Amino acid sequence: MTADRHRDIKLDSWSVVSLLSLVVLPLVTTNPIVNSLAYQVAIGISAAMAIYIMLRLGLLSFMVPAFMAVGGYAGAILAKAGATNLLLLMLVAFIVPALAAIPLGALVLRLKGIYFIFVTFLFNEMLQLILFETPSLTGGSNGISAVPPASFLGWSLDTPKALVLVTGLVCLIASVTTLMVTQYFRAEFTSIEENETLTESLGVAVWKYRTIGFVASSGVAGLAGFALVNMLSTAHPSSFASWSVNSYIAYAFVGGRGTMLGMVVGSLLLIAMTNEFAAYAQLSVGLYGILLLVVMMALPGGIVGTCIDYFENFKARSAGNLKPATNER
Amino acid sequence: MESVISAGVIGLSLGTQYALISIGFTLIFGIMGVVNFAHGGFYILGGYFAFTLTHTFGLPFSVALILAALATGAVGCLIEIVFVEKYVADHLATMLITLAIYQIMITGITLLYGAEPVQFRFPVKGSFHGSGFYIPYASMIVSGVCAVAIIAVYYLVYKTRYGIALRAMADDGQVARAQGIAPVMMFPLAFGIATALAGLTGALVTPILALEPTGGEAVLGKAFIIVILGGLGSITGAMISAFVVGLIEAYTSVYLGGSRGALALLALVVLILLVRPQGILGTVARRA
Numbered sequence: 001m002t003a004d005r006h007r008d009i010k011l012d013s014w015s016v017v018s019l020l021s022l023v024v025l026p027l028v029t030t031n032p033i034v035n036s037l038a039y040q041v042a043i044g045i046s047a048a049m050a051i052y053i054m055l056r057l058g059l060l061s062f063m064v065p066a067f068m069a070v071g072g073y074a075g076a077i078l079a080k081a082g083a084t085n086l087l088l089l090m091l092v093a094f095i096v097p098a099l100a101a102i103p104l105g106a107l108v109l110r111l112k113g114i115y116f117i118f119v120t121f122l123f124n125e126m127l128q129l130i131l132f133e134t135p136s137l138t139g140g141s142n143g144i145s146a147v148p149p150a151s152f153l154g155w156s157l158d159t160p161k162a163l164v165l166v167t168g169l170v171c172l173i174a175s176v177t178t179l180m181v182t183q184y185f186r187a188e189f190t191s192i193e194e195n196e197t198l199t200e201s202l203g204v205a206v207w208k209y210r211t212i213g214f215v216a217s218s219g220v221a222g223l224a225g226f227a228l229v230n231m232l233s234t235a236h237p238s239s240f241a242s243w244s245v246n247s248y249i250a251y252a253f254v255g256g257r258g259t260m261l262g263m264v265v266g267s268l269l270l271i272a273m274t275n276e277f278a279a280y281a282q283l284s285v286g287l288y289g290i291l292l293l294v295v296m297m298a299l300p301g302g303i304v305g306t307c308i309d310y311f312e313n314f315k316a317r318s319a320g321n322l323k324p325a326t327n328e329r
Numbered sequence: 330m331e332s333v334i335s336a337g338v339i340g341l342s343l344g345t346q347y348a349l350i351s352i353g354f355t356l357i358f359g360i361m362g363v364v365n366f367a368h369g370g371f372y373i374l375g376g377y378f379a380f381t382l383t384h385t386f387g388l389p390f391s392v393a394l395i396l397a398a399l400a401t402g403a404v405g406c407l408i409e410i411v412f413v414e415k416y417v418a419d420h421l422a423t424m425l426i427t428l429a430i431y432q433i434m435i436t437g438i439t440l441l442y443g444a445e446p447v448q449f450r451f452p453v454k455g456s457f458h459g460s461g462f463y464i465p466y467a468s469m470i471v472s473g474v475c476a477v478a479i480i481a482v483y484y485l486v487y488k489t490r491y492g493i494a495l496r497a498m499a500d501d502g503q504v505a506r507a508q509g510i511a512p513v514m515m516f517p518l519a520f521g522i523a524t525a526l527a528g529l530t531g532a533l534v535t536p537i538l539a540l541e542p543t544g545g546e547a548v549l550g551k552a553f554i555i556v557i558l559g560g561l562g563s564i565t566g567a568m569i570s571a572f573v574v575g576l577i578e579a580y581t582s583v584y585l586g587g588s589r590g591a592l593a594l595l596a597l598v599v600l601i602l603l604v605r606p607q608g609i610l611g612t613v614a615r616r617a
Contacts, residue, residue, distance in 0.1 A: 111602070111603075111606055114561065115606050118553050119599060121550075122553065125595055129588050129595070133589060249425070249428075282440060285432045285436050286432060286435075287436075289429040289430065292428065292432070293412065293429035296422055296425050
């Protein structure tokens, strides 16, 4: 195991451990502002993790809101039918989009680069229209309102504190899933990201690992969708608008696309910033834009990636062996 | 029968508008390899430039149209030089940079003009009545101007030395550079021309549809559909597919209804893409 791999596992594991705070937070404070921030960050991180899994394969997926909708609506329909068990809802919110991703993956994973981005963007648009065209199942433009909150061992998790707790828990599970998938298949994912043709020529079944990543990413997005629907008690098409993916992409790239810690830092920073400037809601999109622009131009590795590069350089300097900054994280 | 003719006329009118907006988008990708996520923003910017010039400065619509296109092109050129030029080789970076620019643009427009649509009306009213169909004069003027602009772009790209240099850059940047073609001149001008086309379309079309800060999102979505259908980077492909999309949209909205029609169109595009990722023309103009 290389030093880089050790460091990345450590960073990713610590980022997951740090997310325990999202679960603990509602238990130690009743401050509505803190709790509101906690649930927004939890949902943002979960969605960013779905982006991260695909980035590990060198693909930027715009389908995250679509899979969030599939998971969210699946949970809402089940809860409306009376099955409110938290574990069952989480399982369904993960499995339904993951299963949907298998045939979809067979179609879209043949594409790469810009074509993959375009097709996944179009699938988002299609799903929005499907939601509007299937009112008997999804409530159409009205969505599904008054979704019962999840319950566990007979307790209804309907208090504001419990709702935030569930959202934090979902985020933790989504992040652990991401950690397991990206670390277990790290060698294959990295090879595919670095040089797909060479990887394939070495006998690695690229399609298999791409499908695994796509299915895992879809399931994680589904969990994020479920967390959102459970928190708002409503599954509405506007919650999963195609352009919402821009925010999740911004979280990933501002934080640093190369590590899970980047997803956590990016989500936390941008969501906290949006809340800070809540009084100037019209400005928040522009502020995202400015931050994304600055990061892409000045810190192409994102905040975490740049910090890692500086730290590595500092270590190398201290050891009298200067390594050039790679800016690839 | 009357509705068939009517839908056909609407489809052709939509096709000319879509062609103009998509040619700019595909021009930028074909020459620079940049997916311009801000293209919808330039469309809206053109609309607001024209609105300001006509409503605040009282200029005639025709003059405002030309000035709006030039101003949008100048903004595009400047943005290319300051933000895009350095990162042209990186698809992902330029995509995210232009996405960020789009976000900044719509926020700036919202701060200046508000989030609600502004009252911007096309100066010519009335319509031409044929046997069983009618065409608003506004649509005829828009289609006419779009057609002239498309011909001008074709002339520029295929008949001038600048166009030859642009195509040489698109075909093989390294060889083109070795021949003395300087990308430092080519790219900003190409970006400026493409954004001017978006601005011109915005100035022309928003008085008929609506002028609001977020109006560019739907336009970008449409441009996506058209350019991937026609083949990324192919100007002729974009033009053909713009008319195909315009006609499909018109007929499906008449016979299937708005959102079902849009769904049918998206499904068709995805199917075509999955079978022929290089688009209907069948040539990969530039590697994605």
